[in-house]
Amino acid sequence: MNMSHTDTVGVLLDQKTFKGIPSNRTGNERLSLYNKAAKQLKLKLFYMSLPHIGKKSALGFVFAKNMYRLKRQPIPNVMHNRAITLSPNLKRKLKQLSQSSTVFNRQNRYDKYRIYKLIYQNANLRQYLPISMKYSKEQLLLAMNKYSSLFIKPTNNSVGNGILKLSKHESGKWLLYWKKGNPKLLTGNKAVIIIARHVGTQTYMIQEAIPLATYNGRPYDLRVSVQRGETGRWQVTGMIGKVAASGRHVTNVAKGGKVKRTEELFKLNGLDPERMKEAIREAALSIMHDLSGKLPNLADVGLDIGIDHQGRIKFIEMNGRDQRYTFKKAKMNKTFYRTYETPLQYAKYLLNQSSS
Ligand SMILES: Nc1ncnc2c1ncn2[C@@H]1O[C@H](COP(=O)(O)OP(=O)(O)OP(=O)(O)O)[C@@H](O)[C@H]1O
Ligand SMILES: [Mg+2]
Numbered sequence: 618m619n620m621s622h623t624d625t626v627g628v629l630l631d632q633k634t635f636k637g638i639p640s641n642r643t644g645n646e647r648l649s650l651y652n653k654a655a656k657q658l659k660l661k662l663f664y665m666s667l668p669h670i671g672k673k674s675a676l677g678f679v680f681a682k683n684m685y686r687l688k689r690q691p692i693p694n695v696m697h698n699r700a701i702t703l704s705p706n707l708k709r710k711l712k713q714l715s716q717s718s719t720v721f722n723r724q725n726r727y728d729k730y731r732i733y734k735l736i737y738q739n740a741n742l743r744q745y746l747p748i749s750m751k752y753s754k755e756q757l758l759l760a761m762n763k764y765s766s767l768f769i770k771p772t773n774n775s776v777g778n779g780i781l782k783l784s785k786h787e788s789g790k791w792l793l794y795w796k797k798g799n800p801k802l803l804t805g806n807k808a809v810i811i812i813a814r815h816v817g818t819q820t821y822m823i824q825e826a827i828p829l830a831t832y833n834g835r836p837y838d839l840r841v842s843v844q845r846g847e848t849g850r851w852q853v854t855g856m857i858g859k860v861a862a863s864g865r866h867v868t869n870v871a872k873g874g875k876v877k878r879t880e881e882l883f884k885l886n887g888l889d890p891e892r893m894k895e896a897i898r899e900a901a902l903s904i905m906h907d908l909s910g911k912l913p914n915l916a917d918v919g920l921d922i923g924i925d926h927q928g929r930i931k932f933i934e935m936n937g938r939d940q941r942y943t944f945k946k947a948k949m950n951k952t953f954y955r956t957y958e959t960p961l962q963y964a965k966y967l968l969n970q971s972s973s
Contacts, residue, residue, distance in 0.1 A: 623972045625661040626964040627677075627696035629711075629720070634699075635666035638678045638685050645940050646699060650957035652680050657958070658965050663693055667700065667707045670714065695967045696720045697917070697960050701938060719967050721845075721916040721960075725937030729772045730822045732908070732935050739907050745900055745932040747923075752821035754813050761791075761805060766826035768866075769812055771819055774936075777869030781815065782826060783808060794866040827923040827931045830886050835861045837882055838868050838923040838933060840943045841901045842952075845916040847962035849970075851905045853898045854959050855952035856922075857943050858882045876947040888928050897922060900930045908935070917960045 628651060630643075637643045648664070655662045664685075665677040675692055678685045698720050702708050715723050733749045736742050750756050752769060760767055765785040771778075782794040791808045792800040795815075803811065829836035842854040860882075862873030870876065883890040901920055909915045919939025923931040944953040 623694070623968055624659065625663050625690070625693045626655070626961060626968070627663045627665050627675075627693040627718070629665050629667065629696050629698045629700045631700045632666050632668060635664065635669075635678075638664060639687075645942050647945075647953075647957065648680075650954050651961065653954070654958035654961045655680075658961055660961060660965055660968075662961075663690055665696070667702065667710050667714075670710065692718055694718050694971050695964045697964055698722045698725060699938060701726060715914075719914075719971070721914050721963065721967070722937060723914050724912070726774060727912070727935065727937060728820070729770070729934055730820075731772075733822070735908060735911050736904060736932065742904060742907060742932075745904065745930055747825045747827050747931055747933075749822055749824040752816060752823050754809060756823055757809055757812060760823050760825075761809075764825045766828075768824045768826055769816070769821055770824065772822050773820070777867040777872040779815070779819075780867050781812060782866040783812070784826070797865070799864070827933070828925050830882070830888075830924045830926060830928075832858070832860045832877060832882055832885060835863060836866070836868065837861065837877065838921055839879060839897065840939070841897060841920040841922050842939055842941065842944070842956050843901050843905045843918050843920055844956070844959040845963040845966075846959045847966055849963065849966050851902055851909070852959070853901055854955050855944055855949060856894065856897060857947050857949065857952075859943060870943055870946065876943050878947060878949075883924075886924075886928070888924070893924070893928065897924075897930055900932075904932060904935075916963050 634643045634646050651662055663677045663679060665675050669676040674689050676689050679688050696718055702711050714720055730751055737746060767783045769781040784792045786792050786802060790802050790804055793803055793808050794800040829838060837858050837860040839856050839858055841856045843851055844854050846852050856879050858877040858879050859868040859870060859874040860877050861868045865872060868874040880890040883893045919936040921933035923933050941956045
């Protein structure tokens with residue numbers, strides 16, 4: 618362990634974000650919020666990117682006196698991973714790095730079906746899971762016999778792309794929701810053929826559709842930020858509603874979804890906001906307590922949580938690199954800031970652990 622840098626925390630960024638630091642073009646990463654939190658917590662930040670990390674030291678950015686400076690420094694003992702690493706070469710590097718340092722959220726992309734199965738192992742958590750199965754043509758036919766509405770979605774991250782919804786129509790045919798525009802009315806057979814063609818060789822899962830609560834007739838779900846903080850324990854940092862664009866079956870903000878405060882949404886649905894939020898908090902924490910026992914190093918996630926017409930809570934997915942900007946969009950500036958501050962509080966906790 619390197620004892621001279623016990624107050625430095627590494628923040629691992631995508632190459633593109635890293636390169637944008639001098640010109641303040643860091644996309645969805647608000648480095649100013651990390652800087653502010655670091656100041657409060659008396660931490661020094663070292664912004665890094667995998668290609669610039671060597672065996673013992675790295676070339677990265679430090680922020681001081683209101684400006685960034687490129688500097689070579691020893692590799693910090695604790696790092697917060699905010700990069701999506703796909704190339705095998707860099708993945709290997711990340712793995713190596715986490716042998717000598719603690720890199721939390723090192724893995725931040727998980728297969729959706731794998732996460733479903735991990736949660737399903739815990740009988741107490743099954744109540745939160747919409748029935749899901751791995752996609753195959755045969756499974757799809759079985760599911761169509763059993764459920765009147767289904768989602769068919771890629772098991773890797775898609776930001777709302779490629780997600781299909783299939784719903785039984787009163788005529789006995791099926792409505793296939795796809796991209797923008799009206800759904801297509803198809804016979805069951807035709808729908809199966811089109812879906813199979815769409816899926817091709819990609820890995821997809823089939824999931825019973827949650828009858829999501831609606832706002833002005835449009836379904837909504839919630840983004841719930843769940844993070845480890847200053848005591849190492851999981852906490853819910855914030856939650857916010859995402860309302861699907863008119864006629865859409867996905868609520869992703871990248872797909873025209875609009876952010877709305879949960880209080881407003883719950884009240885309109887006749888749900889008690891405080892009780893609802895408490896129940897969601899409890900569900901989110903139970904899920905993360907369970908998952909973090911199975912997936913070590915997780916410390917910062919964004920859960921998509923649905924509420925059905927009865928106010929029941931349903932888990933949709935876990936994002937390992939929460940973009941957080943939904944809070945910004947909703948003008949929840951304090952919560953937005955806290956989503957940046959909390960991981961640094963956790964990093965400080967880890968630094969103290971490793972030095973004592
Ligand atoms: N089973 C379901 N029932 C109802 N709505 C669903 C269901 N699955 C997905 N959706 C809707 O589609 C949206 C996108 O699905 P999901 O969050 O699983 O994937 P994604 O956001 O595209 O993935 P990623 O964030 O990993 O890129 C959800 O926010 C929700 O609005
Ligand atoms: Mg999502």
